[in-house]
Amino acid sequence: MAQVHPTAIVDPKAELDVSVVVGPYAVIGASVRIGAGTTIGAHCVVEGRTTLGRDNRVFQFASLGAAPQDKKYAGEPTELVIGDRNTIREFCTFNLGTIQDGGVTRIGDDNWIMAYVHIAHDCQVGNQVTMANNATLAGHVEVGDWVTVGGLTGVLQRMRIGAHAMIGFASHVGKDVPPFMVVDGNPLAVRGVNLVGLRRRDFSAGRIAAIREMHKLIYRQGKTLEEARAAIAALAAQAPEAAADATLMDTFLATSASGIAR
Structure with missing residues (x-):
């Protein structure tokens, strides 16, 4: 018993x-x-x-x-x-x-x-x-693997949080959060790549470099989302060890119904 x-x-x-x-x-x-x-x-x-x-x-x-x-x-x-x-x-x-x-x-x-x-x-x-x-x-709400959600954070209905993302303290999540990103605030803003988390999970230097490049393609070069996705697909061919990470990102962006955090 x-x-x-x-x-x-x-x-x-x-x-x-x-x-x-x-x-x-x-x-x-x-x-x-x-x-x-x-x-x-x-x-x-x-x-x-x-x-x-x-x-x-x-x-x-x-x-x-x-x-x-x-x-x-x-x-x-x-x-x-x-x-x-x-x-x-x-x-x-x-x-x-x-x-x-x-x-x-x-x-x-x-x-x-x-x-x-x-x-x-x-x-x-x-x-x-x-x-x-x-x-x-x-x-x-959908939350991917290895996500960290900070205290007092509220996530609105039907939002998605991609794998390995980190959400800071007391944030308002009203947009989808792409994989690997660090976000916080109200309104929500992307602050960069979750480097600490990726290193703790033994991501190689090459994979991290590719993920940082994906961040630049989406957020730093003035590209449309479709242009960023095309560039991420090309990046996967150039950096085979990060191909799965690029596919994860591209799939997430392609299926976002609410728009992504900016």
Whole structure:
């Protein structure tokens, strides 16, 4: 049996691995599934069709799987899916998806999510993401791998944040943030390339040089977005080791529906 504190309430229909630990006064709903090694802290509420993978640590007072804060929601069987090895700190709120989108709010693996973070319905959060205290994602937001979101930052609905981007403290994200960039402010502005993050992830000097060139092509040479994309495609041919990075950037720019941060 899972290690459930005597004061916790776990619905008999919930599926908990035998190695799960549930703290005092926690409440676990009937449609919840929790994988091996995961710890649910005191006073947490995990409800709805919520799945947590392996080795997650959920700190006290978190709310996972509550109904989306969307007036159109009418009790449809939507989901919250959380991967493996995530740290979810105090008072976080992650909501179910809605049928107006894919029906699933999804958080990947190895994320570090600090206190009071809100992840709204239908958000798609990748892997190795850091979200600092009080960061908020409105509905349908997409966050790529290795993104850092500064504290007190608000991200509007349907925005996208590309992989390896960094958003500074107390920013207002009302445009898509391209991969590898550092942005901050209100209004949001691009400050440069996330060099510290890329070096910590062992990007080679050649890859970093190519990413810096992409920044110049988009932001420093007065090119239209289509001209910048053409130049980035040429750059990929000139710097094969950065071809995947150039493709990532080009795909992101080509599929931006909201416009990119400038």
